[in-house]
Amino acid sequence: MQTLLRLSRPLLCIARSLPRVAFARSAKLSTASVAASSVNQEEIQFFSRLSSQWWDESGEFGLLHKMNPVRVQFVKNKIFETVHDDGFEEIAEREKNGKILDGLDVLDVGCGGGLLSESLARLGANTLGVDASASNITIASLHAAQDPALCRTSALGNVPLQYRNAAAEELVEEPKRFDVVCSMEVIEHVDNPAAFLRSCAELVKVSYELNSPGGHLFLSTVSRTPLAYFLTILAAEKLLQLVEPGTHTFSKYVKPAELIEFFQKPLGAAGRPWISHVYDGMPVRQEAEVRGMAYLPWKGAWTLAPRGAFGSTECNYLFWVRKPLSSRV
Amino acid sequence: MRFNYLVDTGAWKSVEESRVASIEEMQVWDGLSDARITFNANEANIGHNNGQAPHMATMTENLNLQRALLRSLDASGVAEIIDNTKVSRIEKDTRNGGWPLVHTSNGEVLRARLLVGADGPNSPVRSYAGIESYGWAYDTRAIVATLNHAPRLAGLQKQSKTAYQRFLPTGPIAFLPLSPTSSSLVWSTKPTLAAALTATDPQALVHMINAAFRLPEVSIRYLHRFVLDEKQQMSSDALLEEIRWRERAHVIDQHSVFSSHAFDGIGIPPSDAEMLPPLVTSIQPGSVASFPLRLSHADSYIGEGEHGSRTALLGDAAHTIHPLAGQGLNMGLADAQALAECIQSAVLVGGDIGSRTALLPYARARYFENHKLLSATDKLHKLYSSTFSPVVWVRSVGLEVVNELDTLKAAIMMTAGSSSSVQKQRFDASSWATAARSVELAGSAWRAATSVGKTVEGVLAAGLSNLLTSSGRR
Ligand SMILES: Cc1cc2nc3c(=O)[nH]c(=O)nc-3n(C[C@H](O)[C@H](O)[C@H](O)COP(=O)(O)OP(=O)(O)OC[C@H]3O[C@@H](n4cnc5c(N)ncnc54)[C@H](O)[C@@H]3O)c2cc1C
Numbered sequence: 001m002q003t004l005l006r007l008s009r010p011l012l013c014i015a016r017s018l019p020r021v022a023f024a025r026s027a028k029l030s031t032a033s034v035a036a037s038s039v040n041q042e043e044i045q046f047f048s049r050l051s052s053q054w055w056d057e058s059g060e061f062g063l064l065h066k067m068n069p070v071r072v073q074f075v076k077n078k079i080f081e082t083v084h085d086d087g088f089e090e091i092a093e094r095e096k097n098g099k100i101l102d103g104l105d106v107l108d109v110g111c112g113g114g115l116l117s118e119s120l121a122r123l124g125a126n127t128l129g130v131d132a133s134a135s136n137i138t139i140a141s142l143h144a145a146q147d148p149a150l151c152r153t154s155a156l157g158n159v160p161l162q163y164r165n166a167a168a169e170e171l172v173e174e175p176k177r178f179d180v181v182c183s184m185e186v187i188e189h190v191d192n193p194a195a196f197l198r199s200c201a202e203l204v205k206v207s208y209e210l211n212s213p214g215g216h217l218f219l220s221t222v223s224r225t226p227l228a229y230f231l232t233i234l235a236a237e238k239l240l241q242l243v244e245p246g247t248h249t250f251s252k253y254v255k256p257a258e259l260i261e262f263f264q265k266p267l268g269a270a271g272r273p274w275i276s277h278v279y280d281g282m283p284v285r286q287e288a289e290v291r292g293m294a295y296l297p298w299k300g301a302w303t304l305a306p307r308g309a310f311g312s313t314e315c316n317y318l319f320w321v322r323k324p325l326s327s328r329v
Numbered sequence: 330m331r332f333n334y335l336v337d338t339g340a341w342k343s344v345e346e347s348r349v350a351s352i353e354e355m356q357v358w359d360g361l362s363d364a365r366i367t368f369n370a371n372e373a374n375i376g377h378n379n380g381q382a383p384h385m386a387t388m389t390e391n392l393n394l395q396r397a398l399l400r401s402l403d404a405s406g407v408a409e410i411i412d413n414t415k416v417s418r419i420e421k422d423t424r425n426g427g428w429p430l431v432h433t434s435n436g437e438v439l440r441a442r443l444l445v446g447a448d449g450p451n452s453p454v455r456s457y458a459g460i461e462s463y464g465w466a467y468d469t470r471a472i473v474a475t476l477n478h479a480p481r482l483a484g485l486q487k488q489s490k491t492a493y494q495r496f497l498p499t500g501p502i503a504f505l506p507l508s509p510t511s512s513s514l515v516w517s518t519k520p521t522l523a524a525a526l527t528a529t530d531p532q533a534l535v536h537m538i539n540a541a542f543r544l545p546e547v548s549i550r551y552l553h554r555f556v557l558d559e560k561q562q563m564s565s566d567a568l569l570e571e572i573r574w575r576e577r578a579h580v581i582d583q584h585s586v587f588s589s590h591a592f593d594g595i596g597i598p599p600s601d602a603e604m605l606p607p608l609v610t611s612i613q614p615g616s617v618a619s620f621p622l623r624l625s626h627a628d629s630y631i632g633e634g635e636h637g638s639r640t641a642l643l644g645d646a647a648h649t650i651h652p653l654a655g656q657g658l659n660m661g662l663a664d665a666q667a668l669a670e671c672i673q674s675a676v677l678v679g680g681d682i683g684s685r686t687a688l689l690p691y692a693r694a695r696y697f698e699n700h701k702l703l704s705a706t707d708k709l710h711k712l713y714s715s716t717f718s719p720v721v722w723v724r725s726v727g728l729e730v731v732n733e734l735d736t737l738k739a740a741i742m743m744t745a746g747s748s749s750s751v752q753k754q755r756f757d758a759s760s761w762a763t764a765a766r767s768v769e770l771a772g773s774a775w776r777a778a779t780s781v782g783k784t785v786e787g788v789l790a791a792g793l794s795n796l797l798t799s800s801g802r803r
Pocket of ligand 1: 415417447619621644646652656657659661
């Protein structure tokens with residue numbers, strides 16, 4: 001009874017959960033080629049079945065599907081705001097035709113089945129989705145291949161969406177950098193969050209324009225609070241068994257303050273901190289922002305909490321930070 | 330009609346104005362007790378939008394609206410119309426993610442990201458999606474026709490802006506003005522009678538229509554035999570004689586508005602002339618048709634799972650309603666508006682518009698709204714089909730009580746045609762609060778009805794049915 005009462009609160013936390021049962025077989029197949037064209041029929045069928053989990057909107061991933069529009073909205077808002085602050089007028093035009101990310105190079109680290117990558121690509125971004133799991137990449141590629149809008153090559157020869165089986169650390173070794181790097185519901189699953197964050201930050205473009213800051217880093221995760229423990233682990237895994245037990249490890253949850261603190265320190269020997277100062281523990285709007293997200297069961301939808309709303313970042317939250325001017329890191 | 334939506338989308342510009350009538354008043358009365366309710370847009374202070382005179386509903390023929398919509402689509406240049414073509418088959422693209430493949434009669438195959446079923450009550454899209462539909466056929470058919478009549482005399486201009494509906498035990502008969510000399514008929518009645526009336530000599534139908542608005546119910550029932558029974562069929566002149574004989578029997582004065590004698594233009598017209606529609610003189614050739622009436626509501630507006638992914642239903646494909654409240658088209662337009670808004674917000678966040686996640690807000694916005702109207706209209710139909718006298722008494726009291734409560738009437742008018750989102754918002758904010766207050770004053774039966782929502786057919790029906798269940802159960 002107590003549980004049910006508590007659960008009926010407006011806040012419901014989730015974090016991405018991998019369908020472990022389904023993926024048990026995938027280790028064997030991790031050497032399979034990623035390109036859809038070279039996968040044999042039997043493999044396609046196997047992956048399609050897996051894919052039906054990632055893309056089954058009423059299944060275990062339903063809440064994540066519903067969360068997606070809110071994450072995209074946050075990315076859009078911040079890009080719009082900063083481009084506006086930087087004094088580029090044409091952004092309003094882009095907003096109108098729905099292609100607000102037109103021409104931007106966007107990286108989705110830990111893309112899973114491609115939920116976020118597909119949306120970013122539809123908004124005009126040249127999107128690269130990477131995931132350490134080869135089967136995730138195959139699933140994501142197969143799903144995108146069904147959608148002609150995502151695999152059509154543009155007049156300039158750009159393909160709006162591409163996937164690669166790689167870890168963020170591997171990309172750091174390559175020269176390519178991105179206007180926007182997103183890593184949603186990933187950091188709570190990695191072993192060394194500090195190293196992971198450093199790699200993501202490194203992949204963000206440095207600005208070559210005079211007086212203009214660099215690219216953007218977006219994260220979303222779950223805070224390490226009693227409420228988050230209660231909702232994501234005790235309730236979701238143990239009591240209600242909404243997701244596989246073992247999906248989340250409480251000690252890996254990251255608090256917003258810890259992210260802010262991380263970016264207040266220089267990330268490399270020569271670099272500047274991304275967050276120069278904080279007021280009441282919060283960064284200035286031009287440097288970084290933390291926004292809570294909550295699921296409203298009676299609306300069947302997630303909502304982006306208003307800026308600074310009390311208690312809104314106790315569970316699921318989004319984080320944005322921007323590479324500072326003339327930072328090399 | 331959801332008038333503002335049509336204006337906002339620009340479609341209204343292409344409508345032929347001479348075939349559009351603004352309804353400022355609605356007269357509704359009970360066929361057995363003659364209890365009458367008058368809705369007046371001026372009184373209720375609604376409909377002051379787009380710089381027009383206050384009106385409660387806008388009437389036009391389906392054809393006029395359809396032509397305008399096609400023209401404005403053409404002008405927009407964003408849509409491609411494949412006309413004179415039927416959908417011959419829909420199948421699932423099983424090898425490529427289950428997108429619907431639409432085969433057309435001209436041999437094309439279209440692969441749809443989102444397949445919208447706006448394909449009417451026998452929706453092929455609904456069958457493809459495997460969506461079940463719940464409901465039943467009414468033992469009723471609706472006769473539709475375009476009627477000609479003399480223009481209103483000076484001083485009675487209002488009449489061409491008044492809609493009339495009389496509830497007979499066999500079903501409601503409605504007279505909806507289109508222009509000063511033509512109006513539209515929707516006459517819901519028993520299937521056998523509908524078949525006979527549509528097959529009969531059009532002039533006999535003219536007399537039957539005039540009588541159906543005027544004669545006491547016993548006489549109307551008596552007249553049915555002359556169209557139903559082949560052996561008793563008579564010429565239209567003989568039918569008119571029969572009607573006049575019955576008028577004399579009911580002591581209906583020849584100069585009264587209830588008489589089948591047209592006002593001869595001499596002297597002053599009867600003072601109660603506005604209580605009834607003008608006498609019909611003829612029927613536009615080819616305009617008579619009849620349709621079976623059904624209540625139906627699809628179990629879901631968006632397809633799901635194995636078969637139905639990437640489908641959405643709207644309009645009559647999703648629901649059919651008894652025409653007594655004139656809501657069919659409105660509901661479809663409201664669906665279209667909600668679906669368009671839903672698609673737009675999905676596009677703005679890079680969503681896949683065929684996905685369940687993107688479409689769910691559409692279903693949430695419309696399903697319950699439509700359900701309320703469907704059940705309220707169904708209750709009204711049942712209520713007025715009865716000749717059982719306590720029921721007649723209760724519903725007459727119902728009509729007269731409503732007549733006294735202006736805010737409730739306003740609410741009825743809001744739902745009976747002209748509602749638009751702008752009006753609705755204004756209404757929600759202040760008038761509804763007033764309406765709710767007067768509902769409370771009127772006693773607990775009304776208060777219970779507020780929970781039914783803003784459909785005042787709902788208020789009416791729920792309030793009355795509360796009373797009815799006790800009397801009906803004896
Ligand atoms: C007797 C009667 C009186 C009514 N009176 C009123 C009234 O006074 N006021 C009011 O608001 N509403 C009224 N209605 C309701 C109103 O007519 C409907 O609600 C409205 O027309 C529904 O529109 P729709 O586009 O959903 O369906 P429809 O108008 O049925 O349109 C469906 C379309 O799909 C097409 N189609 C179907 N199958 C295929 C296929 N395989 N291939 C290609 N095309 C196909 C059809 O040709 C048709 O054009 C009345 C209805 C009836 C029956």
